[in-house]
Amino acid sequence: MPDLLVLLRLFLTFAKVALFNFGGGFVMISLIGNEIIGPQGFNITPEEFSNIIAVSQMTPGAVAINTATYVGYKIAGISGALVATLAIPIPSFIIVTFVSPVLIKYKDHKLNKMIFYGIRAVVVGLIINAAVIVAKTPFFVNNYQLLKNINLPFDLSLLNFGSIGIFLISLFLLKKYKMNPIVVIFIAAILGIVIFNFNV
Amino acid sequence: MDANVNLLSLFWKFFKIGMFTFGGGYAMIPLIEREVVANKWIDKEEITDMVAISQSIPGAVAVNMSLFVGYKIAKKKGAIISVLGCITPSFLIILLIAMLLSNFQDYKIVQHAFTGILSAVVALIILSAIKIAKVAILDKVTLIITIITVVVLVLGQFITITHFLSSMFPIILIVSGALTGLLIYYFFPKKVREIYQERGNK
Numbered sequence: 001m002p003d004l005l006v007l008l009r010l011f012l013t014f015a016k017v018a019l020f021n022f023g024g025g026f027v028m029i030s031l032i033g034n035e036i037i038g039p040q041g042f043n044i045t046p047e048e049f050s051n052i053i054a055v056s057q058m059t060p061g062a063v064a065i066n067t068a069t070y071v072g073y074k075i076a077g078i079s080g081a082l083v084a085t086l087a088i089p090i091p092s093f094i095i096v097t098f099v100s101p102v103l104i105k106y107k108d109h110k111l112n113k114m115i116f117y118g119i120r121a122v123v124v125g126l127i128i129n130a131a132v133i134v135a136k137t138p139f140f141v142n143n144y145q146l147l148k149n150i151n152l153p154f155d156l157s158l159l160n161f162g163s164i165g166i167f168l169i170s171l172f173l174l175k176k177y178k179m180n181p182i183v184v185i186f187i188a189a190i191l192g193i194v195i196f197n198f199n200v
Numbered sequence: 201m202d203a204n205v206n207l208l209s210l211f212w213k214f215f216k217i218g219m220f221t222f223g224g225g226y227a228m229i230p231l232i233e234r235e236v237v238a239n240k241w242i243d244k245e246e247i248t249d250m251v252a253i254s255q256s257i258p259g260a261v262a263v264n265m266s267l268f269v270g271y272k273i274a275k276k277k278g279a280i281i282s283v284l285g286c287i288t289p290s291f292l293i294i295l296l297i298a299m300l301l302s303n304f305q306d307y308k309i310v311q312h313a314f315t316g317i318l319s320a321v322v323a324l325i326i327l328s329a330i331k332i333a334k335v336a337i338l339d340k341v342t343l344i345i346t347i348i349t350v351v352v353l354v355l356g357q358f359i360t361i362t363h364f365l366s367s368m369f370p371i372i373l374i375v376s377g378a379l380t381g382l383l384i385y386y387f388f389p390k391k392v393r394e395i396y397q398e399r400g401n402k
Contacts, residue, residue: 018258018259018260018263019258019259020258021258021259021260027367028260051305054305055294055297055304055305056294057223058304058305058310058311058314059290059293059294059297059304060218060219060220060221060222060289060290060293061218061219061221061262061286061287061289061290061293062221062224062225062260062261062262062263062286062287062290063224063260064259064260064263065260065262065263065287065290065291066290066294069290069291069294069295069298070294070297070298073294073295073298073299074298078295081291081294081295081298082291085287085290085291088259088260088263088287089259089263089267089283089287091258091259092257092258092259092260092263092264092267092283093267093279093280093283095257095258095259096257096264096267096268096271096279097271097276097279099253099257100268100271100272100279103249103253104272110385110392111382111385114381114382114384114385114392114395115378115381115382115385116245116248116249116252116378116381117338117342117381117384117395118342118345118376118377118378118379118380118381118382118384119249119252119374119377119378119381120245120248120249120252120332120335120336120342120377121336121337121341121342121343121345121346121349121377122252122345122346122349122373122374122376122377123248123249123251123252123332123336123374124329124332124333124336124337124346124349125345125346125347125348125349125350125352125353125373126226126251126252126255126349126353126370126373126374127226127229127251127325127328127329127332128326128329128346128349128350128354129349129350129353129354129357130224130226130227130325131226131322131325131326131329132354132357133224133357134223134224134226134227134318134321134322134325135318135322136357137223137315137318138315138316138318138319138322139319139322160315162315163315163316163318163319164319166316166319166320167319167320167322167323168323170319170320170322170323170324171323171326171327174323174324174327175327180234181220181230181231181234181324182216182220182231182234184320184323184324185220185222185317185320185321185324187320188316188317188319188320189313189314189316189317190313190316191316192312192313192314192315192316192317192319193309193312193313193316195312195316196311196312196315196316197308197309197312
């Protein structure tokens with residue numbers, strides 16, 4: 001039975017990370033790093049941390065959730081994993097229960113509609129940007145070690161044609177055959193294994 | 201709406217969504233569309249708005265989206281069920297890896313599968329951008345907003361600035377988009393009417 005104090009500290013640490021993270025992604029990673037690396041954190045070494053991040057990015061789900069589960073488990077076993085993981089959605093849950101009713105109430109108000117008229121156009125940009133962020137990894141890297149290097153050089157000699165091929169096939173399957181995204185992800189994983197085994 | 205939503209099926213839907221979300225919260229959008237919008241539990245425009253709000257409040261985007269969508273479907277209960285559904289696959293998979301496969305990320309087969317998956321995710325995200333553009337880009341004003349957003353964010357990625365500053369860009373842009381809408385509302389009532397006509401007063 002792990003120390004209750006340790007569990008409490010795990011909970012507070014990850015709740016804090018969730019609460020002070022805006023914009024997701026890499027900021028979250030550095031926030032978590034600051035909290036858990038070293039003796040003032042949870043005695044996680046920088047090397048262990050970069051492995052945890054690599055695993056968290058390569059497995060499904062939010063990186064913050066995955067990292068919390070991993071670190072929680074390392075520190076205090078399954079109960080640690082549970083406590084750290086549940087700490088991430090709790091601050092958001094509280095915020096959502098305040099924001100959602102307001103949104104639903106004013107859904108049809110003209111002013112609200114005009115606000116979202118502007119915001120939706122921004123969202124399109126945010127999504128395009130997300131595509132660029134995600135694309136950098138498979139299109140320019142075929143070595144996960146480089147994944148840790150966040151500011152990749154825009155070096156065309158690193159261009160990975162296998163990935164671009166998988167991208168085009170996926171696009172085709174999704175657009176032409178309206179295939180279920182889940183099935184396409186499966187196919188892409190298998191294509192990745194087949195293509196890159198011969199490629200590297 | 202509340203009564204006829206089966207919470208178990210909501211959990212299962214978000215379990216599937218969580219299981220196949222790779223490469224960040226935005227990759228969830230096409231899965232949510234497939235599982236939730238197709239079910240008429242929520243409409244496409246609402247998903248777009250939830251993306252914006254999920255980005256604007258603290259926390260992981262994927263977690264926030266599950267909470268908002270779940271709340272819309274079945275209030276607090278729905279939010280809890282959806283977020284639990286979404287994080288359960290992550291929790292189980294990471295636990296398994298932490299227990300048994302401490303060098304998971306070093307397996308070549310895993311790296312290759314992952315690279316393949318991310319390549320497909322790029323296609324998924326681009327297609328959801330196109331779908332959302334159809335309900336979001338209605339005129340010149342919105343087109344300009346989208347272009348400015350892309351230019352600022354993509355430049356922000358390639359020009360080295362502090363992570364903190366670049367992480368503030370999305371929220372600054374969202375607030376600017378909201379202000380643009382507000383300004384039009386107060387100063388160009390004619391334009392507001394035009395927008396409504398184009399959208400069939402939706």
